[in-house]
Every structure is written in structure tokens, then in C-alpha cells.
Amino acid sequence: MRKILTAIFVIGLVATMAGAGIYAYFSDTETSTGNTFTAGTLDLKLSGISSNGPWSDGVTGTWTLANMMPGDETPTASVYFKNFGSVASSTMEITCNYTVTEETPRAGSDTDPNTDQHPDDMAEHMIITTMIYRNDHVDINCSTGYDSYSKQTKDEWKVNDANGDGKISLYELKLDPLVLPSPDTQPDKVAQLDMSIKFDENAGNDFQGDTFNLTMIFTLKQ
Amino acid sequence: MEHKQIFTSALTIMLVLSIVMFMANQPSASACTVSLGKKIKFDMELSPKVPLFNSTKDGQFYPGSPKITKNLEVKNVGDDPFRICRFNAAFHGNTHLADGLQMEILELGKGRGEKPNLLYNGTLSSLAEGVEVDGKSAVPQGKSVTLQFTVWMPETAGNEYQGLTMTADIAVTVRFPPAK
Numbered sequence: 001m002r003k004i005l006t007a008i009f010v011i012g013l014v015a016t017m018a019g020a021g022i023y024a025y026f027s028d029t030e031t032s033t034g035n036t037f038t039a040g041t042l043d044l045k046l047s048g049i050s051s052n053g054p055w056s057d058g059v060t061g062t063w064t065l066a067n068m069m070p071g072d073e074t075p076t077a078s079v080y081f082k083n084f085g086s087v088a089s090s091t092m093e094i095t096c097n098y099t100v101t102e103e104t105p106r107a108g109s110d111t112d113p114n115t116d117q118h119p120d121d122m123a124e125h126m127i128i129t130t131m132i133y134r135n136d137h138v139d140i141n142c143s144t145g146y147d148s149y150s151k152q153t154k155d156e157w158k159v160n161d162a163n164g165d166g167k168i169s170l171y172e173l174k175l176d177p178l179v180l181p182s183p184d185t186q187p188d189k190v191a192q193l194d195m196s197i198k199f200d201e202n203a204g205n206d207f208q209g210d211t212f213n214l215t216m217i218f219t220l221k222q
Numbered sequence: 223m224e225h226k227q228i229f230t231s232a233l234t235i236m237l238v239l240s241i242v243m244f245m246a247n248q249p250s251a252s253a254c255t256v257s258l259g260k261k262i263k264f265d266m267e268l269s270p271k272v273p274l275f276n277s278t279k280d281g282q283f284y285p286g287s288p289k290i291t292k293n294l295e296v297k298n299v300g301d302d303p304f305r306i307c308r309f310n311a312a313f314h315g316n317t318h319l320a321d322g323l324q325m326e327i328l329e330l331g332k333g334r335g336e337k338p339n340l341l342y343n344g345t346l347s348s349l350a351e352g353v354e355v356d357g358k359s360a361v362p363q364g365k366s367v368t369l370q371f372t373v374w375m376p377e378t379a380g381n382e383y384q385g386l387t388m389t390a391d392i393a394v395t396v397r398f399p400p401a402k
Contacts (some may be wrong), residue, residue: 025307025397025398025399026264026397026398026399027264027307027308027395027396027397027398028264028265028266028300028304028395028396028398029308029393029394029395029396030266030267030268030296030393030394031268031391031392031393031394032268032273032274032294032391032392032393032394033273033391034273034389034391035273035274035275035276035389035390035391035392036273036275036276036277036278036387036388036389036390037275037277037283037319037320037323037346037373037387037388037389037390038277038282038283038386038387039282039283039284039319039322039375039383039384039385039386039387040282040283040284040287040384040385041384041385042284042384085384086282087282087284087287222284222285222286
């Protein structure tokens with residue numbers, strides 16, 4: 001008997017809940033169709049040739065020194081920038097990253113066979129001797145942060161000499177990225193970076209045979 | 223015999239309980255009117271009938287870009303008052319963009335000084351599942367209520383949304399009767 005009663009209650013409860021669940025108010029729905037939303041783009045392209053291109057997403061081999069010795073310096077080479085995106089940027093950040101490859105087989109005169117594990121040591125000896133960011137409307141010396149066109153100086157336009165040795169190294173550029181006016185802020189929308197790098201005269205035997213692989217990183221920001 | 227009486231009692235109790243619950247859920251006035259045979263038209267119209275948002279005209283979104291605001295008028299062209307009760311949306315194209323866009327929907331006041339009623343504030347993508355809202359105004363026959371849609375991309379949005387384009391169909395549902 002108890003089973004019968006339980007079954008009846010369960011059936012009744014389920015029926016009641018189902019009745020309540022399917023209940024709905026009258027309603028009407030209309031739709032606004034075809035609304036379009038598009039996100040813009042920032043698309044920085046580089047040229048290692050000229051301010052007229054050809055443009056690509058990256059360039060290689062802009063600064064090279066083969067068999068470099070302390071005191072050797074690259075020629076001043078240029079990279080050109082242009083935003084091909086649909087949204088204007090306000091600044092461009094310039095920084096770098098690097099690795100060191102040890103020679104194989106190891107040279108006996110290389111007093112540090114593990115420079116690849118602490119590449120910052122070699123980067124401190126890669127000295128930026130020229131670093132000018134410019135176009136027809138801006139001419140910033142990134143060693144001093146001075147723009148000879150606007151006669152302004154800004155800290156964010158220069159690489160800080162963190163160790164105070166009077167030289168600007170790639171290590172210091174990595175520590176303190178430059179924040180420069182974007183090419184978009186210029187009337188012709190193109191800018192260029194002129195840079196040369198010297199292997200420090202004071203570099204020791206630790207770096208003999210080592211290869212310094214430099215990646216310059218340019219980032220457009222809104 | 224005793225079993226039969228118990229069974230009958232239990233059945234009666236459940237029947238009465240079911241009827242009471244059903245009656246308690248009944249909307250009062252208008253639906254009853256229908257049951258009496260009087261024909262009542264429930265209907266609404268949206269204006270404008272063209273898409274509210276058009277990226278060609280409105281421009282493109284980017285983190286921190288200006289908010290885009292559009293008004294949608296919901297007019298009661300039926301015989302009975304209604305109230306806004308639900309929004310939902312369907313997306314086409316690069317639907318991931320809906321995660322990166324925020325939408326606010328306000329029910330604007332009728333007169334100057336009347337505060338708008340916030341109906342929804344969240345990601346556009348959350349509208350895909352539909353959201354129940356409490357419209358403030360009971361909109362009578364021949365009158366309308368204005369919904370203000372604002373869309374923006376927050377400053378925190380990342381590069382994952384660059385260059386995406388999508389289309390959204392935004393549905394508005396009203397209920398009769400308008401009682402909350």
C-alpha cells in the first residue's frame with residue numbers, strides 16, 4: 001500500500017512540476033538583423049631597402065659583423081617602418097633580444113665556453129654608436145633623447161646608460177625599450193631607424209669565437 | 223476497500239493541488255480575455271528596420287575606441303500593453319569578436335529627467351544564450367519605448383580581435399501581459 005501511495009505522489013508531483021514548467025506568457029520577438037562589427041588592425045611592415053619599400057613583416061641581416069674583433073663596428077644601416085593597418089598608432093616601441101652561440105669546436109683561447117648561458121655579458125659589450133630615429137618631421141638621437149626637429153628632449157626617447165659607463169649597449173636597450181612617436185603621427189607615415197653597433201674595445205677573450213645573434217623588436221602601439 | 227478509499231483521496235489531493243498550481247500561474251486579464259473568445263492582437267515593430275550597426279559607417283573597433291551608440295524604437299502595434307523581457311543575439315562570421323565587445327542596453331525614459339533603466343551590461347557574446355530583463359515601462363497600444371544600444375571595445379582587449387568582422391542579429395522579446 002505504501003508503495004502505491006508513494007508512486008501516486010511522485011506521479012502527481014512530476015505532473016504538477018511539468019505543468020508549471022511549460023507555462024509561459026504570451027510574447028512577441030522581433031529581430032534587428034545584419035548588424036556588422038569590425039575590429040581594426042595595426043600592421044607594421046618593415047623595409048631594409050628604402051622608404052618606398054618593398055615592405056615585409058621582417059627583415060634580416062641588417063647589421064652584421066663577420067670575424068669581429070674588439071673595436072670593430074658595423075656600417076650605419078637603416079630599417080624603414082610603415083603601418084599598413086586600418087587603425088592609427090601613437091607610439092612605436094623599440095627593443096631587442098639576443099642569444100649567443102658558442103663556437104664548435106671550442107677555441108682554446110675562449111676563456112668562457114658558456115657565454116651562451118649568460119648572453120647579457122656579451123650584449124654589454126655590443127655598443128650602439130649611432131641610433132637615430134627620423135623622417136622629414138622628426139630627428140631623434142636615441143643616445144640623448146633629443147629631437148633636433150622639435151627641439152624637445154624626452155627620457156622615453158633615449159636608451160638609459162644603466163651602468164653609467166658613458167656607452168649605450170644592446171643590453172641597456174633590452175632593459176629600457178625606447179618609446180618613440182609612431183610613423184602614423186608623421187605626415188608621410190614612414191619613419192626610419194639608422195643604427196650602427198661596435199664590438200667594445202674592452203671586450204676580453206671570453207667572447208672569442210662566439211656569435212652574437214641580435215633580434216631587433218619594433219612594436220606599434222595605439 | 224480501505225485501499226481504494228486511500229487511493230481515491232490521494233488522487234483527489236493531487237488533482238486539486240495541480241489545479242491550484244496551474245491557476246496560480248495564470249496571467250490574469252488579457253489571457254483570460256482570449257479564453258473568452260475575444261480576439262486580441264499581440265504585435266510590435268522595431269524601428270529602424272535597417273541594421274543598427276554598420277561598421278562601414280560607424281568605423282572599426284580597437285581597444286579603447288569611441289563607444290558607438292544607436293537607438294532602437296520598439297512600438298506596440300497590438301491591442302494590449304507589453305514590457306521588454308528578453309534579448310538574445312545570433313552571430314555570424316568571426317564570432318570570436320563578440321567576446322571582445324561590450325554592450326550596454328538602456329531603456330530610455332519617456333520624459334526629460336526620467337532616468338534610463340539599465341537592462342543589460344555585458345559582453346556581446348553573452349547575448350547568444352539570451353538574457354532575461356525587466357523592462358521598466360508597460361508600453362500601451364500605439365506607444366513605443368526606445369532602447370539605447372552602446373557597443374565598445376575595452377582598453378584591455380588584446381590582439382586576438384585584430385581584423386575580425388562579424389554580423390549580429392539582435393532579437394528583442396516583449397511579453398503580454400506586462401505585469402512583472
